[in-house]
Amino acid sequence: MTESAAESAAKPAAAGAAKAAPKPAARAAAKPAAGDGGKPAPKSAAKRASKSAAAAAPKSAAGSAGHATSKSTSKSASKSPSESTSKATSKPAAKSAAKSTSKSAAGSVAEAVATEPARAESRTALVRRARRINRELADVYPYAHPELDFENPFQLLVATVLSAQTTDLRVNQTTPALFAAYPTPEDMAAADPETLEQLIRPTGFFRAKAKSLIGLSVALRDRFDGEVPGRIADLVTLPGVGRKTANVVLGNAFGVPGVTVDTHFGRLVRRWKWTVAEDAEKVEAEVCSLFPKSEWTMLSHRVIFHGRRVCHSRRPACGACPIAPLCPSYGEGETDPEKAKKLLKYEMGGQPGQRLKPPPDYPGLPARPLGAE
Numbered sequence: 001m002t003e004s005a006a007e008s009a010a011k012p013a014a015a016g017a018a019k020a021a022p023k024p025a026a027r028a029a030a031k032p033a034a035g036d037g038g039k040p041a042p043k044s045a046a047k048r049a050s051k052s053a054a055a056a057a058p059k060s061a062a063g064s065a066g067h068a069t070s071k072s073t074s075k076s077a078s079k080s081p082s083e084s085t086s087k088a089t090s091k092p093a094a095k096s097a098a099k100s101t102s103k104s105a106a107g108s109v110a111e112a113v114a115t116e117p118a119r120a121e122s123r124t125a126l127v128r129r130a131r132r133i134n135r136e137l138a139d140v141y142p143y144a145h146p147e148l149d150f151e152n153p154f155q156l157l158v159a160t161v162l163s164a165q166t167t168d169l170r171v172n173q174t175t176p177a178l179f180a181a182y183p184t185p186e187d188m189a190a191a192d193p194e195t196l197e198q199l200i201r202p203t204g205f206f207r208a209k210a211k212s213l214i215g216l217s218v219a220l221r222d223r224f225d226g227e228v229p230g231r232i233a234d235l236v237t238l239p240g241v242g243r244k245t246a247n248v249v250l251g252n253a254f255g256v257p258g259v260t261v262d263t264h265f266g267r268l269v270r271r272w273k274w275t276v277a278e279d280a281e282k283v284e285a286e287v288c289s290l291f292p293k294s295e296w297t298m299l300s301h302r303v304i305f306h307g308r309r310v311c312h313s314r315r316p317a318c319g320a321c322p323i324a325p326l327c328p329s330y331g332e333g334e335t336d337p338e339k340a341k342k343l344l345k346y347e348m349g350g351q352p353g354q355r356l357k358p359p360p361d362y363p364g365l366p367a368r369p370l371g372a373e
Contacts (some may be wrong), residue, residue: 212240
């Protein structure tokens with residue numbers, strides 16, 4: 001830089017420095033320097049002081065200017081082309097990195113959710129699902145009924161005892177001749193055991209069943225005046241009568257609500273996760289707690305109907321099941337719709353039903369008599 005250029009640069013800097021200087025210092029500089037004893041300094045000393053102050057001002061101003069210039073230069077210098085480029089490049093890179101991080105995090109969360117075990121169903125959710133299944137079954141089987149032929153409480157009691165370990169169809173094919181021979185408890189109480197055994201032989205376990213039938217007939221004759229009692233406490237005292245048989249009789253002959261836990265009912269309610277109990281009385285208590293009492297009898301018919309027609313023991317027809325979306329055990333059986341349809345039974349599969357005298361609203365065919373199958 002030339003001298004003239006330095007001087008021109010120093011002038012505005014000096015002016016800035018003078019403005020920035022404190023007022024007392026400026027006043028002190030304007031006063032003549034005092035010698036010893038407060039006397040004014042000689043003119044030569046004053047001249048020298050003014051010269052040195054003038055010389056110092058450009059230097060300090062130049063220093064300030066240089067300091068400011070060096071700061072701005074260092075700032076601009078510090079932003080090198082490579083750094084600027086890296087910053088510009090780093091912005092989209094950071095965005096993509098953030099996106100990929102969020103994606104991987106989301107994937108990890110989804111993975112964790114997928115591998116997380118299913119939460120236990122709440123009591124409220126269980127009740128709602130169970131009642132919805134009951135409503136769906138009511139729509140599918142509006143004609144559900146007890147599948148034993150009977151005309152009075154005694155006939156229903158006898159038929160239910162005979163139904164153990166056999167089908168209702170076989171019982172219905174057997175009872176016409178039985179009731180023709182022994183129409184009342186008094187008649188059956190006086191029956192010849194061997195003759196009775198031969199009549200009920202097609203139902204299986206005929207000796208044990210004959211003993212139970214004669215025993216309960218004697219109890220009805222001697223303790224209940226030949227009438228079937230309408231209380232469960234009395235019914236379960238009869239030979240061969242348990243809670244299942246008692247609930248069937250009470251629900252269908254006396255209109256007293258009850259849940260019938262047979263093999264079909266127990267299998268289905270466990271598949272539907274209404275209970276995990278195996279004991280029939282525990283199953284009855286737990287299922288009854290899910291429904292209003294008024295639904296118990298018809299619920300039993302609907303569940304048993306579904307078990308006999310669709311939800312079989314060995315090979316359930318899952319692909320043709322009307323309540324498949326509500327079933328936690330879907331997939332245990334045949335899921336192909338066409339194959340599943342071939343597994344349907346009775347009126348659902350275009351076959352005769354189990355009753356020889358079905359109710360008028362039954363949409364299927366009546367069962368054939370024994371020997372006409």
